Amino acid sequence: MAGLLVLLLGLALTGTAYAAFAPAGQAEQAVADQELIDEGRELFLVGCAFCHGQNGEGVLDVRGNQLGPSLVGVGAAAVDFQVGTGRMPMVQPGQQNPSKNVAYDEQETEALAAYVAALGPGPGIPDEETYSSDYLDDLSDEERDAAINRGQQIFLTNCTACHNFNGAGGAMPRGGYAPDLKGVSEKHIYEAMQTGPSQMDVFSDGNIPPENKREVIAFLNTLDEEPAYGGFTLGGLGPVSEGLFAWLIGIGSLVGFAVWIAAHTTRTKKGKAQA
Ligand code: HEC
Ligand code: HEC
The missing domain is CATH 1.10.760.10 (Cytochrome c-like domain)
Incomplete structure (x- = not known):
């Protein structure tokens, strides 16, 4: 009985002490x-x-x-x-x-x-330290390249199926499309992975830990900076736009050439001479 009394007294005392000393700021x-x-x-x-x-x-x-x-x-x-x-x-x-x-x-x-x-509990808004790629500035060149490389590997494994290898986006099954990722803010890229909007998968921290998410962001930033090599990128959309380009410009110029040849044959010249 005495033990119980001491325990209760102890509890009551800690309670009052806490209420008295707890930082008012919290309330x-x-x-x-x-x-x-x-x-x-x-x-x-x-x-x-x-x-x-x-x-x-x-x-x-x-x-x-x-x-x-x-x-x-x-x-x-x-x-x-x-x-x-x-x-x-x-x-x-x-x-x-x-x-x-x-x-x-x-x-x-x-x-x-x-x-x-x-x-109801759900993922909170990440703070800047969690998503910002600024930490790369504090790394050595090799470390930075390694981080961006890891980001690229993670992107190629998890994201290219929908967003294309260069983040340009692409069509989705059952209509709709995965958008181009250029120019999306770092915070919104992080939150997209956290929350999986519409048909996109959720990439939980167990799946892609925060530091790897940040590396994906670092990799996506390099795409924003990357100059386009080798002529027109045609939107970087691959076979569809390239096919369209070949069709319109390629076949179009062949047709134009055929018309030009026809216009310079003897028969058309004869026709003009008679007229
Ligand atoms: C199953 C297909 C799919 C996969 C896999 C996928 N996404 Fe998406 N993603 C989408 C779709 C669809 C949207 C558009 C959602 C919407 O508009 O509601 C989207 C939107 C986004 C956006 C928002 C873009 C904007 O314009 O605001 C970001 C950023 C993004 N995805 C990044 C990623 C990253 C990084 C990965 C890999 C870790 C990934 N996604 C994997 C389909 C996918
Ligand atoms: C016209 C109807 C409409 C209005 C108005 C609307 N929403 Fe939505 N909202 C939707 C639909 C439909 C979806 C599912 C979209 C999808 O999957 O792309 C959605 C999805 C969302 C999601 C994502 C849920 C998830 O599972 O990740 C959030 C968050 C949200 N809405 C917040 C808001 C807020 C905040 C407002 C007011 C400022 C708002 N919505 C106004 C129709 C609406």
Whole structure:
């Protein structure tokens, strides 16, 4: 009995001591978070609830088609990616939901992300240290080349099937396409891998650890800088555009040449002379 009493007393004392000495900042932080979540909910009800539901639970239309999926557990990273690239709010439901002009400013996007994150645990927005390729500047030349090489290997294994070997993108089965990856911000590349938008796979940290994701980003940056070698790249889309090029320019010039020959034969000359 005495032991129990001592234990209870100990617990009560630690509790009071903690309450007395705990940094007041923590409580303030919680209030600020709640304000951000409330602001996000306001924005959500106006701009997103029509498709995603009043509580982000998802909405089916009368025919049972999905207007918008449930957002419970997609995490702040998904919102930051979808809203930050202008994909959301979606305007026209369809096979493809391309990036477009961004509708919300940074602070509003943060509020929306905080609201959705509060619906259920999911991947958070990565901090700059996690995704930025700036760390390459601190490496030796060999280390940097090795990191970019690893990034390329990971890209070739995991991404080229859809985005093409040079990140130029390509058609997807059942309509739609995987977009060109040039000019996408480092944060959005990281978040795309984290959250797998639409038909793209999710690359969890178990699958591609954060430091390897950063190497993929470092590799993609080299594509942005790379000059095009050997004449026209034709969009780098491979056989389709090259075939079209050969067809239009190649066959077109043959036809033109044939017409030119025909126009200079004796028969046409004779015709002109008679006329
Ligand atoms: C199964 C096919 C597929 C694979 C594999 C795939 N992606 Fe994607 N990716 C897509 C599609 C489709 C989209 C467009 C999604 C949308 O618009 O909602 C996309 C979008 C993206 C975007 C956003 C581009 C933009 O314009 O905002 C990035 C970045 C990206 N992918 C990077 C990657 C990386 C890096 C890998 C490999 C680790 C990868 N993807 C693997 C299909 C794929
Ligand atoms: C017109 C309907 C519509 C509106 C409005 C809309 N969405 Fe969406 N949203 C969709 C659909 C449909 C998808 C699935 C898209 C896909 O797979 O490419 C989606 C997907 C998403 C995703 C990705 C979920 C995942 O699994 O990764 C997020 C996050 C999201 N929406 C957030 C928002 C936010 C935030 C807003 C308001 C600013 C919004 N949406 C407005 C229809 C809508």
